[in-house]
Amino acid sequence: MKREKFGSRLGFILVSAGCAIGIGNVWKFPYLCGQMGGAAFILIYLVFLLIMGVPVMICEFAIGRGSHFSVAAAFEKLEPEGTRWHISKWIGILGSYLLMMFYTSVGGWMMYYCFRSIRGDFVGNSAEEVGAKFTKMLADAPNMAFWTILICVIGFAICWFGIQNGIEKVSKVMMSVLMVLMIILAVHSVFLKGAGAGIRFYLIPDFRKMAEIGIGNVIFGAMSQAFFTLSIGIGAMMIFGSYLERNRSLAGEALSITGLDTFVALMAGFIIIPACFAFGIEPGAGPSLIFITIPNIFSQMPGGQVWGALFFLFLTFAAFTTLVAVFENIISFDMDLFHWSRKKSVIVSAILIIVLSMPCVLGFNILSGIQPLGEGSTIMDLEDFIVSNNFLPLGSLGYLLFCTRENGWGWKKFLEEANTGEGIGFPKGLKGYVGYVIPLLIIIIYLKGYYDKFSPLGTTTLVIWMAVAVLLLGFVLYCAGGKKKEKNK
Secondary structure: OOOOOOOOHHHHHHHHHHHHOOHHHHHHHHHHHHHOOOHHHHHHHHHHHHHHHHHHHHHHHHHHHHHOOOHHHHHHHHOOOOOOHHHHHHHHHHHHHHHHHHHHHHHHHHHHHHHHHHHOOOOOOOHHHHHHHHHHHHHOHHHHHHHHHHHHHHHHHHHHOHHHHHHHHHHHHHHHHHHHHHHHHHHHHHOOOOOHHHHHHHHOOOHHHHHHHOHHHHHHHHHHHHHHHHOOOOOHHHHHHHOOOOOEOHHHHHHHHHHHHHHHHHHHHHHHHHHHHHHOOOOOOOOOHHHHHHHHHHHOOOOHHHHHHHHHHHHHHHHHHHHHHHHHHHHHHHHHHOOOOHHHHHHHHHHHHHHHHHHHHHOOOOOOOOOOOOOOOOHHHHHHHHHHHHHHHHHHHHHHHHHHOOOOOOHHHHHHHHOOOEOOOOOHHHHHHHHHHHHHHHHHHHHHHHHHHHHHHOHHHHHHHHHHHHHHHHHHHHHOOOOOOOOOO
16 A cells, blocks of 8 residues: 655644653653652753653654554564564554553543533532542543543544544644643743742752652653653654655654653643642642642633633643554554555554553552552553553664664664755764663663662562563563574675
8 A cells, every 4th residue: 555645744743743742741741740859850851852762763763764664564674684673563562552551541531621621510629629529530430431432432533534634634733722722821820829839849950859759760750751751662653754755854853843742741840830839739649630730720710611621622632642643553553564454444443442441441440459560559550651661661772773783774774764855964973872872771770760669669579570671671682682694695
C-alpha cells in the first residue's frame, strides 16, 4: 500500500507535538513537580529534555522516515542481515499497548470531568467534597468503563479517516485552542491570593528538599518524565517520521516539538502549583491532584462553571492528541506486519484496546485488592511503571545504539537521513556522545532508579526487582549484540 503523507509541515509538527503534549504534561508533570521539590526537579527535567530527549527523538524520526514503516517493521527494513535488532520491536509494540491500557482510563476521567463541570457538579463545593467525588468516581466501575470505552471509540474513529483527513485536521484545531486557553488559565492562577508561595516553590530550586526525597529518585523521575512527556522509546514518534516528506532536516523539527511540549508542561505547572498553595492543597498529592485542584479553582471563580468545563474539554483534547497518535502506532503494527487495510486494523485494535483497558478501570474498585508495587498501589501504577520507567528509557537506548553501531543502521546512514532537507543539521561530531555517553547515562540512572525505588521495601523485594531490571536491560543489549553477515566479494 502507498504510504500516507502529512498535508503540511505544520500538520506534522502539531501532530507530533500533540503526541508529546498530553496528560503527561498537564496531569503527571505538576504532581511529580510537587512530589519532588518543585523547581529543582524542573531544572533537572529540562536538562534531560535537551541532552537526552532531543537526540532520541531525532533517532526515532530518522528510523521512521528511513524505513517508511512503524517500529513493527522498521528494524527489518534497515538492519544488516544476520543481526537481532528486529527483536527489540517488541518493546515498542508491548509498550504502546501497555501505555494505552492506562492512558485511556485517565483520558476517560478528563472527559467525565468535562461533562460534570458543564453540569455544575462542583459549584460551591469545598475541597473535601471535591475529593470525595473523585473517590466515588473511582469506585464506580460501570461509570469508569463507560467513559474509557467512549474515549477509545472516538479516538479510533478519528484514526479511521487516516493521517491528513483525520489525525492532522483534528490535531491542528485541538492543539491551537489548547495552548491559548492554557495561557489564559495560567495568568489567572498566578494572580490568585496566596499564589506567591506556589510561584516561589515552582521557580526557585530547593536542593535540600531534593536531598530529603533522594537525589537518585529525583533524577530517575526527571529522566523518566522526559521520555514519557516526549512519547519517545516505544515508536510513537517513529510512525510520524514514516509519514514525513524528506524536504526538512530532523533536528529542527525535534527542537520545535520539544519546545511546544515544554511550554505546555510549564504552563500546566503555572495553572496548578500556585493554585495548590492558594487553596491549601498538597501539590504532591499524586495522580488525583488535577481532579481535586482544578475543580477547586473554578468553584471559587466568577463564571467558574464555564471555565472549568472549557478547561476539562481542552484537557480532554490534550489526552486525545496523544491517544490518536499512539492508536495510529498500534493500527500501523497490523498494517505493516499483516498487511491489513486501515479499516480492518482500526476495528481489531479498538476492540483489543478496550478489553485490555479494563484491568486498570477495575483496579480502583473490584480489583483494588491487587497492589503490585506495595501497599496503596494499583494496577495503573504497575502499568505506568512498566512503561514510564522501563520501556521508554530502554526503547530509547535501543534506538541510540541502532543509529550509532556498525552492526546496526550506522552513524553515516543515520546522519544522511537526519540531515536530508532544509533546516538545522545534526552535528556529525556527536557520535561518541550519542553512541556512548547517553546510553551509559540511561543505564546508570535506570539501575539507580530501581535501587532507590525498591530498597526501602526490603532486601527480598529489592533483589527481585533488580533482577527484573537486569533482565530487561540484558534483552536490549542482546538485541544490539548480533553480528552482521559479511557480503561475499
